Amino acid sequence: MELLREMVLTDGKVYDNNVLKVDSFLNHQIDADLMLKMAETLRDYFKDKEVTKILTIEASGIAPAIMVANLFKVPMVFAKKSKPSTLKNNDIYEAQVHSYTKNITNTIVVSNKFINRDDKVLIIDDFLANGQATLGLMQIVEQAGASLVGVGILIEKSFQSGRHLLEERGINVCSLCRIASLENNKVTFNIADDER
Amino acid sequence: MELLREMVLTDGKVYDNNVLKVDSFLNHQIDADLMLKMAETLRDYFKDKEVTKILTIEASGIAPAIMVANLFKVPMVFAKKSKPSTLKNNDIYEAQVHSYTKNITNTIVVSNKFINRDDKVLIIDDFLANGQATLGLMQIVEQAGASLVGVGILIEKSFQSGRHLLEERGINVCSLCRIASLENNKVTFNIADDER
Numbered sequence: 001m002e003l004l005r006e007m008v009l010t011d012g013k014v015y016d017n018n019v020l021k022v023d024s025f026l027n028h029q030i031d032a033d034l035m036l037k038m039a040e041t042l043r044d045y046f047k048d049k050e051v052t053k054i055l056t057i058e059a060s061g062i063a064p065a066i067m068v069a070n071l072f073k074v075p076m077v078f079a080k081k082s083k084p085s086t087l088k089n090n091d092i093y094e095a096q097v098h099s100y101t102k103n104i105t106n107t108i109v110v111s112n113k114f115i116n117r118d119d120k121v122l123i124i125d126d127f128l129a130n131g132q133a134t135l136g137l138m139q140i141v142e143q144a145g146a147s148l149v150g151v152g153i154l155i156e157k158s159f160q161s162g163r164h165l166l167e168e169r170g171i172n173v174c175s176l177c178r179i180a181s182l183e184n185n186k187v188t189f190n191i192a193d194d195e196r
Numbered sequence: 197m198e199l200l201r202e203m204v205l206t207d208g209k210v211y212d213n214n215v216l217k218v219d220s221f222l223n224h225q226i227d228a229d230l231m232l233k234m235a236e237t238l239r240d241y242f243k244d245k246e247v248t249k250i251l252t253i254e255a256s257g258i259a260p261a262i263m264v265a266n267l268f269k270v271p272m273v274f275a276k277k278s279k280p281s282t283l284k285n286n287d288i289y290e291a292q293v294h295s296y297t298k299n300i301t302n303t304i305v306v307s308n309k310f311i312n313r314d315d316k317v318l319i320i321d322d323f324l325a326n327g328q329a330t331l332g333l334m335q336i337v338e339q340a341g342a343s344l345v346g347v348g349i350l351i352e353k354s355f356q357s358g359r360h361l362l363e364e365r366g367i368n369v370c371s372l373c374r375i376a377s378l379e380n381n382k383v384t385f386n387i388a389d390d391e392r
Binding site for chain 1: 217220221224226227228229231258266269273282306309310
């Protein structure tokens with residue numbers, strides 16, 4: 001997505017040949033107009049999939065997910081990184097998600113009332129890097145017996161293992177911006193065949 | 197807001213004469229259509245205030261805040277409950293927020309790049325109870341030297357101290373649903389003069 005790549009180039013900052021900071025428009029301050037355009041692009045890509053539910057994980061997945069949900073006119077569910085006191089152990093789906101950046105493992109939780117075997121779930125997240133959050137959300141979809149129709153991502157770090165892990169499981173992944181490299185603290189894009 | 201009150205009555209659950217669980221449509225699963233209508237109502241209320249920025253706090257404030265930001269065509273900023281590793285101490289505004297529910301105090305953080313003295317800030321959050329999160333966000337607006345134009349809330353627990361604390365500071369508060377009591381685990385509304 002050309003507009004997103006322009007924003008990454010003009011407003012993104014790269015550290016340590018690996019970290020892309022996009023907090024001025026994507027995950028701390030959010031450019032609402034850009035977010036709407038990104039949501040429309042993801043909706044267009046998945047529009048024939050009869051999506052019944054959008055699933056993401058708190059916190060920075062929530063903004064793109066609610067915008068996409070609003071376009072599909074379906075509910076959005078966000079997984080929580082800790083179990084709410086009002087949810088009992090047998091009322092939840094849960095999965096372990098390891099963060100390589102923070103070197104911690106979180107248990108993510110979704111109430112089992114909100115995804116069921118009839119659902120066609122579209123997972124939305126801001127970043128795809130090592131894919132651990134997405135794999136955790138996929139486990140939750142599987143526990144619910146629901147179908148996963150695909151994964152929509154704003155920014156993919158294609159040089160990390162996430163996309164490969166999803167593709168080898170046959171998942172339909174749409175990333176709006178694919179980054180081939182952050183070497184020398186410079187952004188190099190991977191403009192793919194499925195460019196949106 | 198009639199539609200929201202209906203949802204609270206039909207889908208909300210009350211515990212311990214004090215806790216209102218709305219996780220089926222507001223803060224775990226989110227009814228995207230309801231969220232858009234709530235955002236439109238808040239936009240209509242504050243439409244003459246020349247809002248330049250929407251401010252909220254992760255995680256459950258993000259969905260209403262991005263929807264309101266999209267209607268105003270202004271950026272949204274969400275305060276983080278922990279300091280990102282990419283932000284240095286002299287690059288941030290911060291405030292202490294005590295949660296009576298969880299009995300913990302969090303430091304909330306906003307990068308000082310994203311709010312400045314020219315901003316007219318509208319604070320959006322899902323709940324107003326004791327008002328501690330809102331007061332923390334107000335401290336951040338004050339540190340930035342920005343103007344606060346008002347506070348937009350989805351559900352207010354009017355029997356707790358939040359609204360009083362804001363009103364005695366002269367803040368313009370718009371709550372879409374005001375709850376007078378949860379006694380006997382029953383929802384009683386407070387339908388006020390400023391009903392939207």
